[in-house]
Amino acid sequence: MAEILVLVDHVDGAVKKVTLEVLTLARSLGEPSAVFVGAGADAAAATLTEYGAANIYVADADDLGKHPVAPKAEVLAQLVGEKSPAAVLIPSTAEGKEVAGRLAVKLNSGVITDAVGLTADLTATQSIFGGAVIVQAKVGAGTPIITVRPNSSPAEAGPAAGTRVEVTVALSDSATKATTTNKVEETKGARPELAEAAVVVSGGRGVGGAEGFGIIEALADSLDGAVGASRAATDAGWYPHQYQVGQTGKTVSPQLYIANGISGAIQHRAGMQTSKTIVVVNKDPEAPIFELADYGVVGDLFTVVPQLTEEIGKRKG
Amino acid sequence: MKIAVCVKQVPDTWAEKKLDAGDKTLDRESVDGVMNELDEYAVEEALQIAEANSGEVVVVSVGPDKATDTVRKALSMGADSAIHVLDDGLHGSDALGTSLALAKVIEGRDFDLVVFGSESTDARMSVVPAMVAERLGVAQLTFANNVEVAGSDVTIKRQTEYGYDEVTGATPAVVSVVEKINEPRYPSFKGIMAAKKKPVETLGLADLGIDAAAVGLAGAATEVVEFADAPPRAAGTVVTDEGNGGAQIADYLSAQKFI
Numbered sequence: 001m002a003e004i005l006v007l008v009d010h011v012d013g014a015v016k017k018v019t020l021e022v023l024t025l026a027r028s029l030g031e032p033s034a035v036f037v038g039a040g041a042d043a044a045a046a047t048l049t050e051y052g053a054a055n056i057y058v059a060d061a062d063d064l065g066k067h068p069v070a071p072k073a074e075v076l077a078q079l080v081g082e083k084s085p086a087a088v089l090i091p092s093t094a095e096g097k098e099v100a101g102r103l104a105v106k107l108n109s110g111v112i113t114d115a116v117g118l119t120a121d122l123t124a125t126q127s128i129f130g131g132a133v134i135v136q137a138k139v140g141a142g143t144p145i146i147t148v149r150p151n152s153s154p155a156e157a158g159p160a161a162g163t164r165v166e167v168t169v170a171l172s173d174s175a176t177k178a179t180t181t182n183k184v185e186e187t188k189g190a191r192p193e194l195a196e197a198a199v200v201v202s203g204g205r206g207v208g209g210a211e212g213f214g215i216i217e218a219l220a221d222s223l224d225g226a227v228g229a230s231r232a233a234t235d236a237g238w239y240p241h242q243y244q245v246g247q248t249g250k251t252v253s254p255q256l257y258i259a260n261g262i263s264g265a266i267q268h269r270a271g272m273q274t275s276k277t278i279v280v281v282n283k284d285p286e287a288p289i290f291e292l293a294d295y296g297v298v299g300d301l302f303t304v305v306p307q308l309t310e311e312i313g314k315r316k317g
Numbered sequence: 318m319k320i321a322v323c324v325k326q327v328p329d330t331w332a333e334k335k336l337d338a339g340d341k342t343l344d345r346e347s348v349d350g351v352m353n354e355l356d357e358y359a360v361e362e363a364l365q366i367a368e369a370n371s372g373e374v375v376v377v378s379v380g381p382d383k384a385t386d387t388v389r390k391a392l393s394m395g396a397d398s399a400i401h402v403l404d405d406g407l408h409g410s411d412a413l414g415t416s417l418a419l420a421k422v423i424e425g426r427d428f429d430l431v432v433f434g435s436e437s438t439d440a441r442m443s444v445v446p447a448m449v450a451e452r453l454g455v456a457q458l459t460f461a462n463n464v465e466v467a468g469s470d471v472t473i474k475r476q477t478e479y480g481y482d483e484v485t486g487a488t489p490a491v492v493s494v495v496e497k498i499n500e501p502r503y504p505s506f507k508g509i510m511a512a513k514k515k516p517v518e519t520l521g522l523a524d525l526g527i528d529a530a531a532v533g534l535a536g537a538a539t540e541v542v543e544f545a546d547a548p549p550r551a552a553g554t555v556v557t558d559e560g561n562g563g564a565q566i567a568d569y570l571s572a573q574k575f576i
Contacts, residue, residue: 068457068475068482068484069447069457069459070450070451070457073451094443094460094476097442097443097444097447098443098444098446098447098457098459099447100444101412101416101442101443101444101445101447101448101451102447102448102450102451102457104412104413104444104448104538105413105416105448105451105452106451108413108538109538110411110413110537110538110539110540111412111413111442111444111538111539112539113441113442113443113444114441114442123542127547128441129334129439131547132333132334132546132547133334133335133336133544133545133546133547134544134545134546134547135336135541135543135544136541136542136543136544137539137540137541137542138539138540138542139538139539139540140537140538140539140540141538142538172454173454174451174454174455177454177455177456177457177486177487177490178456178457178458178484178485178486178490179484179485179486180475180482180483180484181472181483181484181485182482182483183477183480183482183483184474184480184481184482184483185479185480186479186480186481193478193479194478195478199575223575223576234497241462241495241496241497242476242477242478244496247330247438248354248355248438248496249496251441255575256570256573256575266330266331267330273550277573277575278550278553279566279569279570280555281562281566285555285557290555291550292550293553293554293555294550294551294553294554295553295554295555295566295569296553296554296555296556297555297556297557297558297562297563297565297566298555298556298557298558299557299558299562300558303558303560303562303563304558304562304563304566305563306563307561307562307563307564308562308563308564308566308567309563310563311563311564311566311567312567312570312576315567315571315576316576
């Protein structure tokens with residue numbers, strides 16, 4: 001079977017869920033091999049094997065982790081040269097897309113970003129213009145490089161050999177020209193990352209202020225979800241900008257999206273309307289967000305949301 | 318310090334974006350074009366860096382004739398001059414083609430910094446700044462929510478899921494900025510008048526030494542096979558809260574097995 005390279009998204013060996021989704025998807029196209037760049041391969045190996053990596057290519061030299069983006073593209077370019085895979089699949093994160101872009105230039109190959117589905121002939125489905133149009137696209141030149149959006153397909157175990165293969169890469173000068181000198185965690189907590197969370201609970205103008213996000217966070221925590229915000233809320237400084245869902249912020253596609261006090265301007269809808277199930281709480285029955293709702297409540301979020309959180313707590317026991 | 322700022326004209330946020338039924342590219346003719354919103358932050362950042370380092374700002378844009386409006390807007394905000402890459406052969410270019418055109422403009426013009434918005438609101442790929450850095454072989458300092466320039470050292474805060482990474486490199490460098498890095502200025506009346514007299518150089522593929530086969534729809538390494546409007550979402554249930562709205566949502570979530 002054709003080899004499919006899958007770039008592993010991880011933090012010090014803790015493998016992100018999206019990687020497992022992409023490995024699962026890759027098994028429907030050929031035989032996936034995981035490409036692990038950075039420290040922590042020992043910790044990641046069992047998980048990658050369980051989800052179907054025939055080979056685990058490990059590039060863990062110290063210098064690889066010191067520079068953003070470019071080293072990953074160089075590792076992948078070298079492996080593509082050696083293995084001639086049928087495709088390279090990369091989790092569609094901010095960095096993943098940049099890696100894909102650099103790799104595309106190196107290989108002079110086409111790149112498709114934010115695929116939400118892939119068929120055996122490597123036709124990618126994309127949801128564009130804020131989910132209004134569905135596109136089928138193909139790479140016509142070189143080795144197809146496709147980034148796959150988190151939550152677009154399930155992660156299912158399917159064990160394979162998981163043979164570890166060490167990879168040595170001599171980085172080019174240009175790959176080392178940007179250096180990461182410090183990593184700062186401002187808000188890390190127990191919550192999942194917004195982009196790959198199965199549940200996202202968002203607040204907008206109706207939340208009324210920074211303190212109002214307390215009940216949004218409590219609801220998110222009751223569902224083990226991430227917190228998002230509309231642009232109105234981040235513009236007002238009520239919640240940090242990196243949590244903005246929308247056309248100029250993050251695009252999310254969770255199993256469940258709960259929009260609270262969000263009117264549903266196109267700017268916001270563009271970032272969330274491919275969510276599988278959408279629940280809306282808004283006091284304005286005319287708010288356009290209700291057009292997207294699978295279930296909506298017209299009411300005051302300050303009473304509805306805490307009641308919902310309490311009910312979830314009760315039912316979960 | 319010589320700074321290039323790359324701007325793209327995109328359909329207005331509120332416009333209904335469509336693909337052309339014929340060549341399956343974005344129909345740019347039938348919609349109002351505006352400067353890509355994230356590029357306004359890029360222009361502002363370039364202007365602030367230039368003002369602090371007695372530099373000059375050159376606007377670079379690849380786009381059809383109507384993109385002139387976007388170029389003029391950047392000039393009216395305060396940029397000094399512009400290069401508009403305008404060639405029918407570029408129509409339908411993918412990210413590889415666009416990045417090639419930008420790299421050809423930038424190389425050989427002695428820019429210290431090339432500043433981008435981190436993505437366009439139409440294609441939303443976020444790959445062109447990284448591609449241009451790769452093509453030029455310079456430092457890639459992208460997704461910045463803060464940029465500090467000290468001599469030839471450039472340090473950014475690269476926005477991450479949970480905070481930021483400090484990333485540093487030397488000029489020449491490619492920088493991309495995220496929303497909210499600054500407060501983009503509005504063009505003043507004086508700025509708008511001055512922009513009319515600022516030089517705009519128009520370059521075609523031949524001027525840049527680009528093989529027409531490498532760009533445009535024919536040169537694209539990706540192809541839209543087919544497209545269709547997304548099926549409308551099925552109408553949901555909307556109830557009015559009568560004191561038990563939260564519990565009703567919980568019932569729904571239980572039925573859908575979220576709880």
